Amino acid sequence: MHDDTQTLAHARIGILGLGLMGGSLALALRGRVAYLLGIERQVVARQMALRQGIVDEALEELTAGAPPLDLLVLATPLRVILDTLGRLPVLRPGGCAVVDLGSTKRAVVAAMSALPEAFAAVGGHPMCGKETAGLAAADGDLYRGQTFVLCRVPRPAPQAAAESLALALVAAIGARPLWLDAADHDRLVAAVSHLPAVVAAALMRGATDERQWTVSASGFRDAARLAGSDPRMMLDILLTNREAVLAALRDYQTDLAGFAAALEREDAAALAEWLAAAQVAHAAYRRYKSGEHLM
Amino acid sequence: MHDDTQTLAHARIGILGLGLMGGSLALALRGRVAYLLGIERQVVARQMALRQGIVDEALEELTAGAPPLDLLVLATPLRVILDTLGRLPVLRPGGCAVVDLGSTKRAVVAAMSALPEAFAAVGGHPMCGKETAGLAAADGDLYRGQTFVLCRVPRPAPQAAAESLALALVAAIGARPLWLDAADHDRLVAAVSHLPAVVAAALMRGATDERQWTVSASGFRDAARLAGSDPRMMLDILLTNREAVLAALRDYQTDLAGFAAALEREDAAALAEWLAAAQVAHAAYRRYKSGEHLM
Numbered sequence: 001m002h003d004d005t006q007t008l009a010h011a012r013i014g015i016l017g018l019g020l021m022g023g024s025l026a027l028a029l030r031g032r033v034a035y036l037l038g039i040e041r042q043v044v045a046r047q048m049a050l051r052q053g054i055v056d057e058a059l060e061e062l063t064a065g066a067p068p069l070d071l072l073v074l075a076t077p078l079r080v081i082l083d084t085l086g087r088l089p090v091l092r093p094g095g096c097a098v099v100d101l102g103s104t105k106r107a108v109v110a111a112m113s114a115l116p117e118a119f120a121a122v123g124g125h126p127m128c129g130k131e132t133a134g135l136a137a138a139d140g141d142l143y144r145g146q147t148f149v150l151c152r153v154p155r156p157a158p159q160a161a162a163e164s165l166a167l168a169l170v171a172a173i174g175a176r177p178l179w180l181d182a183a184d185h186d187r188l189v190a191a192v193s194h195l196p197a198v199v200a201a202a203l204m205r206g207a208t209d210e211r212q213w214t215v216s217a218s219g220f221r222d223a224a225r226l227a228g229s230d231p232r233m234m235l236d237i238l239l240t241n242r243e244a245v246l247a248a249l250r251d252y253q254t255d256l257a258g259f260a261a262a263l264e265r266e267d268a269a270a271l272a273e274w275l276a277a278a279q280v281a282h283a284a285y286r287r288y289k290s291g292e293h294l295m
Numbered sequence: 296m297h298d299d300t301q302t303l304a305h306a307r308i309g310i311l312g313l314g315l316m317g318g319s320l321a322l323a324l325r326g327r328v329a330y331l332l333g334i335e336r337q338v339v340a341r342q343m344a345l346r347q348g349i350v351d352e353a354l355e356e357l358t359a360g361a362p363p364l365d366l367l368v369l370a371t372p373l374r375v376i377l378d379t380l381g382r383l384p385v386l387r388p389g390g391c392a393v394v395d396l397g398s399t400k401r402a403v404v405a406a407m408s409a410l411p412e413a414f415a416a417v418g419g420h421p422m423c424g425k426e427t428a429g430l431a432a433a434d435g436d437l438y439r440g441q442t443f444v445l446c447r448v449p450r451p452a453p454q455a456a457a458e459s460l461a462l463a464l465v466a467a468i469g470a471r472p473l474w475l476d477a478a479d480h481d482r483l484v485a486a487v488s489h490l491p492a493v494v495a496a497a498l499m500r501g502a503t504d505e506r507q508w509t510v511s512a513s514g515f516r517d518a519a520r521l522a523g524s525d526p527r528m529m530l531d532i533l534l535t536n537r538e539a540v541l542a543a544l545r546d547y548q549t550d551l552a553g554f555a556a557a558l559e560r561e562d563a564a565a566l567a568e569w570l571a572a573a574q575v576a577h578a579a580y581r582r583y584k585s586g587e588h589l590m
Binding site: 127128129146147149178180184185188189191192193195196197198199200201202203204205206207208209210211212213214215216217219220221222223224225226227228229230231232234235238239242245246248249250251252253255256257259260263264266268271272274275276277278279281282283284285286288289 | 422423424441442444473475479480483484486487488490491492493494495496497498499500501502503504505506507508509510511512514515516517518519520521522523524525526527529530533534537540541543544545546547548550551552554555558559561563566567569570571572573574576577578579580581583584
């Protein structure tokens, strides 16, 4: 921990994207790093960040002429992360360490592995967020106690520069690092994050009548909540995690079809078993999550 | 309202089933009715109800020898409601008013319409609840501000005795009556209550691995919450609302299949439109629900 604090205290960090995630990261790093540069296209956010001392300096764009950085954090939408990684050799000719905050990892890690040797990279995915987007919603405690996934980038040389800076950053913001293989990560979040968002959207699409809303309560509210996700963000996620999402979706559709067939033929025993398996899994999941803070 | 209070103040009410719903109803009616009889099979609940003065008297079973009642409230699981309605002419030879609290209405209202003339009946469904079952979870405020659906029973004679007692009861517990046709009710709740529970169960069944839980957050927690529903209660609901649930499920499966096909062929435009429609509907739903207390 002492090493992490020292590592970071001398670091010059650039955050590309001062939205909810980038802005919260800046707030959490304030006072713990040598220099914080914010790169943000929207002038209102840029000005707010400067006015509130969230960053030391703010630019509209990352260019080769921007100040030197030890670590660049990519906190933009996924498609911009991938685009930035492609242009990074031109934007940072001297190289630097790079980490991202994107919701899917395989595509990002693949793009990172194509970077020239002057770069050291590690994939990142903090498992937290809020429904409200934008810098105004930023919260320095957003990451506290949350899991922050890190994915090694397969490269000839070790990526220690990026990995140690990323670990120091994760510690500084109060999050807990979890090393995962990028493809594993994408399969896991397909099941517990991406498929649930698709399923919630489909539920909402089937319930657009006020008469239905009148008789709805907290059950529908929670089941449909993810339908409010930003469509553009979801599109990026789906297109960069397409295979894992399709695999999870196919299994889901098959299971639902089995349920529908059992209901069609009024097979109470099969239905009872199907429902019981869900409830038993849910109870185990709740026990696991309630003990998580002890792990 | 004055009439409702007077109507209830002289009423002798029996509540069959002192679980969460029946127990909460008893607590909410305490002091507002002439006499409250609790009928409950489980001795622990029966004793708790007497000890805490939740009811004036408690029986293990409803028999012909039980005290006279103006209104009988059926607060048991659905299958017991249907069974009780079948035996009611024997249990209450003099007849009485009847209302239920069951989650589906068509089957219940059909059974009510077959009652002898000495009975007046109305279907009921309070749109509230908790995940915890049992009398220990009972809460006199459970119904306050909540919608309480009432369904007329098609019978030759008007069912005023049951309908006015039910309305008085709904007012006394602080709920808001909503008259619906029984079949309409069942179609509406299929979409916003029953299908969501099935969908949540299927999500949970596809996420039984601790590695998945480790990277899950509030998105999965909310999307899967209904998977913790009591399987026996869900089975009763599905079997008594089978057609409406199958219809909602078929539409849902068709919509998901269209989504899967679009993702398969990487049709960003179709995916974007699909997701946007969900998000727009969700925003309208949120606006509607936030203004509901004003209606």
